[in-house]
Amino acid sequence: MRIAPLLALAVIGLPVTAGLAGTVLPAFGFLPALGRETFSLEPFRELFAAPALGDSVRLSLVTGLAAALISLGLAGAFTAAATGTPAFERMRRLLAPLLAVPHAAAAFAFAFLIAPSGLILRLLSPWATGFERPPNVLVIGDPAGLSLIAGLVLKETPFLILLILAALPQMPTTRSRQLAASLGYGRMAGFVFLQWQPLYRQIRLGVLAVIAFSSSVIDVALILGPNLPAPLSVRLAQWMVDPDLSLRFMASAGAVLQLFVTMAAILCWIGLEWLGAVLLAGLRDRGLRFARDAIARAMAVGLPLATALLLILGILALFLWCCAGFWPFPDALPGNWTLRSWRSAWPRLDGPLATTMIAAIASTAIGMILVVLRLATRPSGRPPAALSRGVMWLPLLLPQVGFLFGLQLLAIRTGTDGTYGALILSHLIFVIPYLMIALQDGWAALDPRYERVATALGASPLRTFFAIRLPLMTNALLAAFAIGFAVSVGQYLTTVLIGAGRLPTLTTEAVALAAGDNRRIIAVYALLQTMPPLILFAIAAILPTLLWRNRRAMAA
Amino acid sequence: MTVGKAWLSAALCLFGLAGSLSPALAENKAPAVSDWTAIEKAAEGQTVQWNAWGGAENINAYIDWVGERMEALYGVSVNHVRLSDTAEAVSRVLAEKAAGRTANGSVDLIWINGENFVAMKERGLLETPGWATLLPNWKYVDVKGKPTVVTDFTVPTDGLESPWGMAKLTFWHDTARTEAGQLPHSAKEIADWLKDNPGRFTYPAPPDFIGSTFLKQLLVETAPEKIDLSQPATDENFAAATKTMFAMLDEMRPNLWRGGQRHPENYPAMKALLADGEIDILFAFNPGEASSGIAAGELPETVRPLPFPAGTLGNSHFVTVPFNAANREGALLLANFLISPEAQIRKENAELWGDPTVLDVASLPEDDRKAFESLPRGPATPSPEQTGPVIVEPHASWQDRLEAEWEKRYVVGG
Numbered sequence: 005m006r007i008a009p010l011l012a013l014a015v016i017g018l019p020v021t022a023g024l025a026g027t028v029l030p031a032f033g034f035l036p037a038l039g040r041e042t043f044s045l046e047p048f049r050e051l052f053a054a055p056a057l058g059d060s061v062r063l064s065l066v067t068g069l070a071a072a073l074i075s076l077g078l079a080g081a082f083t084a085a086a087t088g089t090p091a092f093e094r095m096r097r098l099l100a101p102l103l104a105v106p107h108a109a110a111a112f113a114f115a116f117l118i119a120p121s122g123l124i125l126r127l128l129s130p131w132a133t134g135f136e137r138p139p140n141v142l143v144i145g146d147p148a149g150l151s152l153i154a155g156l157v158l159k160e161t162p163f164l165i166l167l168i169l170a171a172l173p174q175m176p177t178t179r180s181r182q183l184a185a186s187l188g189y190g191r192m193a194g195f196v197f198l199q200w201q202p203l204y205r206q207i208r209l210g211v212l213a214v215i216a217f218s219s220s221v222i223d224v225a226l227i228l229g230p231n232l233p234a235p236l237s238v239r240l241a242q243w244m245v246d247p248d249l250s251l252r253f254m255a256s257a258g259a260v261l262q263l264f265v266t267m268a269a270i271l272c273w274i275g276l277e278w279l280g281a282v283l284l285a286g287l288r289d290r291g292l293r294f295a296r297d298a299i300a301r302a303m304a305v306g307l308p309l310a311t312a313l314l315l316i317l318g319i320l321a322l323f324l325w326c327c328a329g330f331w332p333f334p335d336a337l338p339g340n341w342t343l344r345s346w347r348s349a350w351p352r353l354d355g356p357l358a359t360t361m362i363a364a365i366a367s368t369a370i371g372m373i374l375v376v377l378r379l380a381t382r383p384s385g386r387p388p389a390a391l392s393r394g395v396m397w398l399p400l401l402l403p404q405v406g407f408l409f410g411l412q413l414l415a416i417r418t419g420t421d422g423t424y425g426a427l428i429l430s431h432l433i434f435v436i437p438y439l440m441i442a443l444q445d446g447w448a449a450l451d452p453r454y455e456r457v458a459t460a461l462g463a464s465p466l467r468t469f470f471a472i473r474l475p476l477m478t479n480a481l482l483a484a485f486a487i488g489f490a491v492s493v494g495q496y497l498t499t500v501l502i503g504a505g506r507l508p509t510l511t512t513e514a515v516a517l518a519a520g521d522n523r524r525i526i527a528v529y530a531l532l533q534t535m536p537p538l539i540l541f542a543i544a545a546i547l548p549t550l551l552w553r554n555r556r557a558m559a560a
Numbered sequence: 561m562t563v564g565k566a567w568l569s570a571a572l573c574l575f576g577l578a579g580s581l582s583p584a585l586a587e588n589k590a591p592a593v594s595d596w597t598a599i600e601k602a603a604e605g606q607t608v609q610w611n612a613w614g615g616a617e618n619i620n621a622y623i624d625w626v627g628e629r630m631e632a633l634y635g636v637s638v639n640h641v642r643l644s645d646t647a648e649a650v651s652r653v654l655a656e657k658a659a660g661r662t663a664n665g666s667v668d669l670i671w672i673n674g675e676n677f678v679a680m681k682e683r684g685l686l687e688t689p690g691w692a693t694l695l696p697n698w699k700y701v702d703v704k705g706k707p708t709v710v711t712d713f714t715v716p717t718d719g720l721e722s723p724w725g726m727a728k729l730t731f732w733h734d735t736a737r738t739e740a741g742q743l744p745h746s747a748k749e750i751a752d753w754l755k756d757n758p759g760r761f762t763y764p765a766p767p768d769f770i771g772s773t774f775l776k777q778l779l780v781e782t783a784p785e786k787i788d789l790s791q792p793a794t795d796e797n798f799a800a801a802t803k804t805m806f807a808m809l810d811e812m813r814p815n816l817w818r819g820g821q822r823h824p825e826n827y828p829a830m831k832a833l834l835a836d837g838e839i840d841i842l843f844a845f846n847p848g849e850a851s852s853g854i855a856a857g858e859l860p861e862t863v864r865p866l867p868f869p870a871g872t873l874g875n876s877h878f879v880t881v882p883f884n885a886a887n888r889e890g891a892l893l894l895a896n897f898l899i900s901p902e903a904q905i906r907k908e909n910a911e912l913w914g915d916p917t918v919l920d921v922a923s924l925p926e927d928d929r930k931a932f933e934s935l936p937r938g939p940a941t942p943s944p945e946q947t948g949p950v951i952v953e954p955h956a957s958w959q960d961r962l963e964a965e966w967e968k969r970y971v972v973g974g
Binding site: 039055056120121136137138140141142144145146147230231232233252328329330332333340342344348349351352355416417421422504505506508513516517518522523524525 | 609611614615616617620621624639640641642643644648652655656658659666758759765817818819821822823825828831832835836837838856857858859860967968970971
């Protein structure tokens with residue numbers, strides 16, 4: 005049992021370390037498989053000679069910072085305005101399923117909405133705008149990456165709000181609110197002055213993960229990002245599959261650069277944190293009360309709600325397109341309906357659908373076992389060591405290209421590329437941390453007296469675990485399973501590189517289709533990609549009420 | 561010598577022998593292409609990993625149908641590995657060769673032509689030369705009437721790839737929105753026309769093959785006559801040949817759709833733009849493209865060909881088998897099926913794909929000939945006169961340089 009808690013760490017730590025080495029060595033010209041056994045800086049020289057590299061780097065940096073800043077602003081303002089109100093609980097129910105929408109599908113939904121020929125302009129044209137043809141403006145893929153940032157905010161805001169929701173119960177929210185109110189502070193100011201900083205410390209790693217993800221994302225950037233030039237990570241992935249093998253060295257050098265870019269983004273963020281703390285202290289020390297914050301509160305609640313509704317409207321647009329016949333601009337609805345897109349896509353769906361389900365179920369199930377093993381065998385009451393916490397967060401804090409390139413080389417060398425085993429293992433690297441995030445707080449929050457009573461009555465640790473701990477954790481386990489499943493379904497680069505093109509999933513197929521811009525087929529794939537996680541979230545939400553019909557406290 | 565030592569030396573001998581014999585054995589095990597019965601037998605139960613561009617739904621659906629037929633006819637499964645760029649497959653085979661994987665490769669068949677074929681040919685990444693001409697259905701291929709089935713971008717195919725379809729660059733417009741008389745009728749007229757119609761034209765970003773083809777079309781229209789484009793490109797002739805062309809592209813750029821800041825990824829993406837009225841001109845390599853687009857509800861029924869009387873580029877596209885294909889026999893069987901009358905008839909049907917045949921229709925058995933002649937052509941498929949004469953592709957080396965130069969000039973952010 006001693007190694008049990010370490011298993012989860014090993015499944016993450018070993019491949020990530022090996023992957024990092026496999027990326028860094030070729031970056032310095034060392035890759036025996038291609039007959040290069042000496043070190044050189046040539047790959048970096050080639051990299052820095054690539055046209056418009058600076059623009060790509062700037063894009064990645066700005067995207068990472070802006071997406072995190074806006075998402076955190078929305079999530080924080082919402083929490084400040086809504087804690088302790090019924091809106092807060094309602095938001096939780098709305099957000100959890102939105103978290104299940106894979107990034108690629110959310111990006112498509114957003115694109116279908118805001119493109120010049122998208123649903124919003126169709127609804128407004130020509131009666132309000134006068135447009136008979138879509139306006140010739142660059143919205144999707146604008147060179148500044150604005151639509152890319154907006155698309156990321158759409159997904160990261162719910163993620164951060166849910167992280168906050170998980171952290172809040174450990175804080176004295178009600179008492180602080182009453183204290184602030186008694187001193188005449190507005191609701192939002194009271195929250196920000198008294199509770200924001202301790203709360204932020206708890207979700208900080210999550211925010212840094214948002215920066216790392218946004219500054220190195222590939223699938224969303226392929227759909228919404230600029231392509232002349234594309235963000236750094238997208239160009240790296242393109243070099244990686246170029247027929248000119250020598251480009252692999254450059255791609256690896258680029259992956260090292262990406263590590264630095266992400267690190268730089270995080271450093272900038274730490275600067276921003278400091279700036280924010282100074283500003284906050286300044287405002288607080290002036291004694292400003294901000295008592296009349298009704299408008300700010302309405303906005304703070306309204307904006308995240310609007311992003312959620314935007315996503316839902318986008319998914320509606322996917323539904324329209326998946327069954328649309330000929331549908332010219334500016335018609336608000338298709339002229340005729342047809343199942344042709346479903347019929348033509350269906351015969352090719354079975355393989356990717358099966359692969360998606362196998363990888364998701366297997367990786368989530370294995371991940372659950374490892375995470376539960378770790379939680380159950382860890383001495384209770386003691387917070388995890390900094391090192392193991394760091395390992396857990398490693399896959400989320402590193403840009404994916406930084407270690408997946410090396411991992412792919414490793415898979416090719418061992419002949420395991422394109423096998424289910426390697427695919428499931430690579431998904432586990434990302435599934436386990438999310439399972440851990442989803443489970444650990446609930447696990448620690450369980451009243452220890454239940455288990456103590458069982459032990460006192462003579463039950464063995466194993467029996468206590470199966471008869472007391474697991475049943476009491478059912479709701480949390482179900483919710484975690486849904487999250488892990490959604491994470492696996494959403495994996496893009498991992499599946500492309502480790503699956504070696506032979507194990508396509510709904511996600512890789514959908515992103516591959518993005519290039520073709522066939523809106524009907526894209527809609528079919530994006531919807532199918534969204535459905536399994538959504539159904540799972542629905543089950544996780546409904547099952548407890550059914551299971552615990554006669555135990556009211558458990559059904560909540 | 562003790563018994564133990566004798567055993568040891570015998571064992572060593574055996575291992576040594578086995579070691580030296582195994583390559584020969586491996587070769588003996590793989591049946592020659594000429595022994596077709598053995599190929600059919602060895603292929604049974606194989607799953608062919610067919611790496612093919614997957615950006616067009618009608619083509620994907622056709623490939624699915626091929627998979628069903630292969631299963632029914634030979635018990636061979638087909639897995640379509642969808643690529644967004646054929647270079648991905650070339651890269652994979654190259655990587656395997658570099659890693660020493662000389663057998664059991666992960667790519668069995670590649671849809672290919674042009675510079676990707678030349679790259680594989682030059683690096684020795686393909687099945688034994690001549691395999692394509694040994695396929696039983698080769699006898700139907702129209703080598704005389706369609707010379708591009710044996711020369712790919714001026715490079716001889718040497719039987720290293722088997723033709724699959726014919727391509728002819730074709731332009732269309734929507735007659736409900738524009739009149740043909742007011743539109744350009746050659747690539748070099750587009751820059752001028754765009755001045756009065758800003759935003760109404762775009763082309764896919766090279767290295768997409770249609771984007772690169774548009775560059776080549778402009779090149780063949782504007783290159784000085786004294787430069788022979790069928791010869792490899794060099795530093796000297798490239799600059800001279802492309803001077804006018806890049807001047808025109810520069811001139812065009814601010815007037816392109818989205819101000820040239822964004823290009824569609826490929827030609828199917830342009831179909832949606834034409835349908836919504838964002839652009840006025842659509843082009844593709846397959847003359848049946850617009851007809852099948854109309855049938856699929858992607859294009860308005862009013863789309864018609866836009867004649868280019870001076871001619872447009874034409875070529876052939878092929879399939880090829882990498883040297884280390886794990887399912888070589890299945891791949892050969894598949895390549896042979898693709899040039900069967902049955903497969904070629906379905907491919908040319910404009911309601912399904914509309915890709916012109918590589919076969920000599922006159923040489924076919926009567927039933928097949930009649931089936932070809934009664935195929936629906938579709939309302940937007942041009943007659944040969946409408947697209948003008950076929951202009952042969954420049955040497956493959958031009959494309960790489962064009963793409964690199966294009967990237968250098970235009971892949972620079974705002």
